């Protein structure tokens with residue numbers, strides 16, 4: 001008679017154990033009863049990059065990597081990209097439902113009225129070199145906010161968490177724009193709350209001498225859709241960092257500084273910058289074959305390709321590819337897109353990539369759009385961090401409401417030295 005459990009026989013002792021299965025998983029702690037002696041610690045599960053470990057239960061984002069499916073709170077990403085706005089999606093991620101008109105108005109009002117930062121933040125920004133990487137500046141700015149809002153430490157209070165969610169979603173574009181303007185040696189542009197979320201960001205980045213900045217509608221909408229696509233992605237590296245750091249009950253700004261650090265890595269959110277640099281280095285379509293050869297020899301990686309979860313085309317990459325053509329109608333065609341399309345075409349037909357199920361991911365085409373809009377290449381991870389803020393905060397709030405949440409503290413397999421006596425300096429061997 002089938003039953004929802006595993007029967008495990010430990011061949012070291014001949015003992016048999018029954019381990020319950022729930023939602024397609026076993027609880028790792030249930031392995032601890034499997035011992036060879038009373039004083040045995042019990043079995044651990046070893047999963048160094050969490051390849052097969054669920055760290056939490058979450059209702060926010062669903063991904064089917066084999067089918068290339070991505071849904072926020074059950075809504076397909078394709079529909080949200082076509083019909084929604086970033087702020088509406090941020091509300092959906094945090095609250096679990098699409099907002100009604102009055103709820104969206106209140107949410108928009110609350111975010112828009114938390115876009116200003118303390119004037120002292122300017123002093124932090126002014127302290128950076130002109131060529132400081134903007135992700136380092138953003139990380140610093142977010143960490144600094146934890147010192148301006150001591151009430152953020154009340155992480156167990158839902159109303160306090162809500163206030164920090166408004167503040168952080170509101171202020172992250174301002175911090176990013178201040179970093180961008182500092183590197184150009186330009187004055188800081190303050191938020192214009194009459195504009196949309198993406199429109200105001202463009203205003204703080206690109207406003208020059210005009211009295212009121214008017215965003216290009218095509219670019220404003222393209223950026224808003226790109227923000228939707230980057231908003232959340234279940235337990236990715238930076239979200240895992242957010243949850244792990246926040247599990248100590250530290251304030252969300254300190255946790256988010258860690259998440260921004262994780263996202264900066266070239267294997268994660270830094271891949272959009274690395275992908276653009278890679279395409280520029282390839283230089284022309286006729287050089288793609290040589291590059292692919294070097295990848296297959298293990299000398300290079302196609303940045304913006306491959307994914308731990310997607311073993312099919314990243315649905316976000318398909319949408320970004322379409323947005324690129326729309327943006328080019330306004331900005332002019334970025335020739336790097338032809339190299340990217342050729343690279344994708346060759347890779348998707350080559351056994352090396354097919355066998356490893358390597359497809360374009362969210363970072364493959366996004367940098368080409370950002371370059372066409374006029375962003376410097378090291379701003380691209382910042383353009384990932386801004387929208388991912390709502391995902392990080394939604395995951396944080398969900399974790400803080402989950403009664404199963406305890407401080408994250410993994411175990412290890414110790415394979416170091418056994419106990420040994422202190423060695424006088426004259427008798428030590430060279431390490």
Ligand code: SDX
Pocket residue numbers: 232233235236237266267268269271295300301302303304305306307308309356358361362363
């Ligand atoms: C993001 O997790 C998320 O959800 C992340 C993200 C999100 O929204 O938060 O989707 C955003 O981070 C997207 C990924 C951006 N990173 C890149 O584009 C960097 C390039 N891609 C990789 O380095 C890699 O594919 C990862 C990091 C994305 C996934 O790494 P895994 O799952 O650890 O896979 P792996 O490194 O073990 O590779 C498996 C095999 C290896 O070959 P073999 O050793 O078996 O011969 O595939 C090869 C790798 O060499 N491989 C690649 C490759 N990615 C993997 N070969 C060439 N080019 C690549 N891009």
